Amino acid sequence: MDINCGKYILKTDQYKNMWIEEKYMGENKDGEPKEYLRRVSGYMTNIYNLTQDFLEKRLYGSDETEIVGVLEQLKQAQTDIDLIVKKYMEVNNGKV
Numbered sequence: 001m002d003i004n005c006g007k008y009i010l011k012t013d014q015y016k017n018m019w020i021e022e023k024y025m026g027e028n029k030d031g032e033p034k035e036y037l038r039r040v041s042g043y044m045t046n047i048y049n050l051t052q053d054f055l056e057k058r059l060y061g062s063d064e065t066e067i068v069g070v071l072e073q074l075k076q077a078q079t080d081i082d083l084i085v086k087k088y089m090e091v092n093n094g095k096v
Contacts, residue, residue, distance in 0.1 A: 003091055005084045009037065010050075017043045018050050020084065047088050051081045 003010040020041040028034040044050040
């Protein structure tokens with residue numbers, strides 16, 4: 001199942017594993033713009049571990065050196081996580 005969360009897609013498989021993919025624009029072999037997906041989290045079996053892994057990967061992958069920049073990234077990550085959890089709960093009738 002795919003749950004569209006704006007810039008991200010929450011994906012699940014038949015074994016109830018979950019992961020997050022990010023939409024981004026790249027170029028195809030002819031140099032034309034094309035939307036692609038890249039996995040930005042590990043495979044997890046519950047939403048708590050999934051969002052924790054997503055946040056850790058975002059922060060560890062950052063090249064930010066100023067605390068103000070890190071705080072801005074944290075705020076954006078929290079906004080993204082809130083949307084992902086909201087969409088997940090809508091699909092699962094409020095169950096986490």
